Amino acid sequence: MTVDSLQEHFDDKVKREVTIEPRDWMPDDYRKTLLRQISQHAHSEIVGMLPEGNWITRAPNLRRKAVLLAKVQDEAGHGLYLYSAAETLGSSRDEMMEQLHSGKAKYSSIFNYPSLTWADMGAIGWLVDGAAIMNQVPLCRASYGPYARAMVRVCKEESFHQRQGFEIMLTLSNGTEVQKKLAQDALNRWWWPSIMMFGPPDDNSPNTEQSMRWRIKRISNDELRQRFIDVTVEQAKILGLTPPDKDLKWNEATGHYDFGAINWDEFWNVVKGNGPCNKERLEARKKAWEEGEWVREAALAYSKKRSERNNKISAKAA
Amino acid sequence: MAQQTTNKNEWPLWEVFIRSKAGLDHKHAGSIHAADAEMAIENARDVYTRRMEGVSIWVVESKYIHASEPGQSEELFEPANDKIYRHPTFYDLPDELKHM
Ligand SMILES: [Fe+2]
Ligand SMILES: [Fe+2]
Numbered sequence: 001m002t003v004d005s006l007q008e009h010f011d012d013k014v015k016r017e018v019t020i021e022p023r024d025w026m027p028d029d030y031r032k033t034l035l036r037q038i039s040q041h042a043h044s045e046i047v048g049m050l051p052e053g054n055w056i057t058r059a060p061n062l063r064r065k066a067v068l069l070a071k072v073q074d075e076a077g078h079g080l081y082l083y084s085a086a087e088t089l090g091s092s093r094d095e096m097m098e099q100l101h102s103g104k105a106k107y108s109s110i111f112n113y114p115s116l117t118w119a120d121m122g123a124i125g126w127l128v129d130g131a132a133i134m135n136q137v138p139l140c141r142a143s144y145g146p147y148a149r150a151m152v153r154v155c156k157e158e159s160f161h162q163r164q165g166f167e168i169m170l171t172l173s174n175g176t177e178v179q180k181k182l183a184q185d186a187l188n189r190w191w192w193p194s195i196m197m198f199g200p201p202d203d204n205s206p207n208t209e210q211s212m213r214w215r216i217k218r219i220s221n222d223e224l225r226q227r228f229i230d231v232t233v234e235q236a237k238i239l240g241l242t243p244p245d246k247d248l249k250w251n252e253a254t255g256h257y258d259f260g261a262i263n264w265d266e267f268w269n270v271v272k273g274n275g276p277c278n279k280e281r282l283e284a285r286k287k288a289w290e291e292g293e294w295v296r297e298a299a300l301a302y303s304k305k306r307s308e309r310n311n312k313i314s315a316k317a318a
Numbered sequence: 319m320a321q322q323t324t325n326k327n328e329w330p331l332w333e334v335f336i337r338s339k340a341g342l343d344h345k346h347a348g349s350i351h352a353a354d355a356e357m358a359i360e361n362a363r364d365v366y367t368r369r370m371e372g373v374s375i376w377v378v379e380s381k382y383i384h385a386s387e388p389g390q391s392e393e394l395f396e397p398a399n400d401k402i403y404r405h406p407t408f409y410d411l412p413d414e415l416k417h418m
Contacts, residue, residue, distance in 0.1 A: 024388050073368065080365050084349040087331070093351060094328050150348070157369075299353035300329065306354065 014215055019145040022088040030214055033207070034144055035089045036105075037216060039096045042082035043107035046100075047281050049075045051115040052124060060118060067164050068121060074161065078154045085146040101286050109267065110193050112275030119172055119179075119186035125165015127187075127194040127232065133158045134228045135198065138218035147216070166235065173239045180240075187236070188244045195259075196267045198225040204264075229257050330379055332358040334366055337374035344376050352377075 006025045013020060020026055049072050056072065059065035083093055099105035110128055115121070136158065139151040172183035199205060199221040211217035229248075236243055247260035270278070329351040335344035347366045352358035358377040366372065386394055402408050411418070 021388070023385065070368075073364075077365050077368065080350065081348055084331075087349070092328060153348075296327065296329065296353075299357065300327070303354035303357075 014143050014213075017141075017143075017215070019148060020143055021145045029210075030216075031089050033211065033214070034147065034216055035086055035091055037211075038082055038086040038089070038147055038150075039091065039099070040106050040108075042079045042086060042096070043100045043105055044111065045075050045079035045082060047107045047111045047285060048128075049079075050281055050284055051111055051113070051277075052121060054115050055118060055121050058118070059121075064121075064168070071125070071161050071164060074157045078157070081150040081153055082147075085144075085150045088146045097289060101282070101289060103273065103282065106271065108197060109270040109275060110197050112270050112278045112281060113189070113193050114277050116189070117182050117186060119168070119182035120190070122165050122168030122172060122183065123186035123190040125161050125163075126169050126235070127165075127190050128197070129158055129161040129165060130232060131194045131197040131228055133162060134224050138224075139216075141215070141218060143215035166239075169239050169241070173241060183239065184241050187241050191243050191245070192263065192266075195225060195229065195262060196264075198222070198228065200264065200267070201262075226256055229259055233257050329353045329357075330381070332362070332377045333380050333383055334358075334362040335376040335378070336362075336366055336372040338371055339373055344374065347371075349380060350377075355379075 007027060010020070010024075010026060010030075013024075020030075052068060052072050052075075056065060056068050059068050083096060086096060087093060096105065100107070110131075115124065133155065136151055136155050140148055140155055142148045142151065169183050169187075172179040202208060202220045202222045205221055208217060208220055212220070233243060233248060245260045247258060249258050251258045269275070273279075330353075331349055332352055332355075333349050334347045336347045337344045347362070350358060350361045350365055352361050355377060358379075359375050362375050362377055363372075367375070398404075
């Protein structure tokens with residue numbers, strides 16, 4: 001087949017919602033864009049363990065500790081599902097690690113904010129995982145098979161994450177004055193960064209159109225953001241907490257909440273590496289990678305030695 | 319299934335197949351890296367069965383999987399297309415006929 005007819009065949013499959021699989025022909029740009037998107041997503045899951053990992057040893061009781069541990073372990077799993085989906089596109093795991101550690105690859109900016117109090121574990125589960133779910137559910141129908149299948153797995157697990165977070169918020173909001181204040185303070189700090197998780201507004205998101213055509217993005221940033229705000233404002237009412245946006249108002253005509261201006265300067269500043277924890281997060285990842293090096297080497301050496309010994313034994317037996 | 323890119327210090331890639339409950343087939347779940355088969359099974363347990371998704375795990379080093387070429391799918395699979403007489407619904411039989 002010529003490149004033109006391969007392209008035609010590919011376009012036709014995407015249009016008919018037939019998934020593209022690793023060994024199928026695909027345009028270079030599709031491969032590159034997907035690789036960037038999936039690895040960025042994988043990095044976000046891995047770096048995303050850090051703000052919550054920060055509180056595992058200080059969880060207020062054993063139940064909360066077991067839950068948080070399970071949640072953070074899930075995020076590690078999500079990272080691994082996604083890295084292996086990315087590997088089907090021809091990148092090695094080490095290459096992706098290298099790109100994360102050198103700062104070449106990005107991850108979600110939300111994880112560059114600090115988790116200051118226990119209430120942040122509630123706000124993160126409720127808002128950050130909530131926004132992630134909003135983003136990820138449509139990707140279960142992404143055109144690339146391994147990515148879509150990884151997202152199905154991820155989405156199945158995310159719902160517990162959001163519910164455990166909401167439960168923490170609920171307990172705090174029904175608690176003492178101090179506890180309620182902690183919950184409100186966490187909401188105040190995580191609200192805007194969560195809303196920014198959907199990315200820049202549609203008119204400033206140049207790649208959206210192509211990604212929609214390729215069906216590796218199914219719903220635009222602004223539409224997802226609006227959906228998130230609409231459901232989350234209602235959830236905040238159950239908690240008796242107030243999102244930190246004085247312009248938040250139900251709009252009868254549109255059937256949606258109007259909301260205030262988003263501080264995109266802050267967003268871009270964090271993306272560029274100047275958020276409160278960018279440096280700390282990357283340092284933590286690099287340290288883990290470097291300190292694990294001897295383990296990776298030892299395991300390889302051990303397996304090599306063992307298979308050599310087995311070969312010798314079977315050679316003797318023969 | 320992932321393609322293994324050669325990187326000398328990377329643990330090999332393994333494909334993971336999981337039997338979700340007794341009586342069912344093992345089904346491809348994804349891939350993982352591990353230094354050897356034993357570690358591959360343990361890692362697969364941690365990564366793919368945190369919620370009782372499995373009662374049995376197979377791991378196969380990815381380099382040993384051979385797959386059909388997508389470009390050959392026509393010659394491989396199309397011959398079955400026009401043999402609808404292999405399906406029971408092809409035969410138009412009277413309604414009174416029972417247990418068949
Ligand atoms: Fe996740
Ligand atoms: Fe999560």
